[in-house]
Amino acid sequence: MRAPQPEPPIPGSFATPSLLAWIVNGKYVMSLPLYRIEADLKACGATISRQDMANWMMNVHARWLAKVHERMKVYFVKSVFRV
Numbered sequence: 001m002r003a004p005q006p007e008p009p010i011p012g013s014f015a016t017p018s019l020l021a022w023i024v025n026g027k028y029v030m031s032l033p034l035y036r037i038e039a040d041l042k043a044c045g046a047t048i049s050r051q052d053m054a055n056w057m058m059n060v061h062a063r064w065l066a067k068v069h070e071r072m073k074v075y076f077v078k079s080v081f082r083v
Contacts, residue, residue: 010059020060023053 009017026032026040034050041048 010056010063013056013059015056020056023056024060027053027057 009015009020023037026037027034032040034053037053038048038050
């Protein structure tokens with residue numbers, strides 16, 4: 001008996017949650033441009049284009065990070081304008 005496979009974070013993509021987290025971390029925490037991340041992945045034997053990574057970042061923002069950003073904004077506005 002096998003458990004059902006979990007839903008991918010981006011439907012129709014082979015990007016795993018850990019791969020997306022690694023790319024987001026490299027891009028936004030480590031300030032690496034996508035061409036450097038592309039070269040790092042190539043050195044590990046994975047060929048993933050900058051265009052794919054850029055599309056994934058936009059998709060991750062639209063699906064997940066925009067919700068977090070909106071909640072942070074609401075919390076910030078409430079705390080700033082508290083009298």
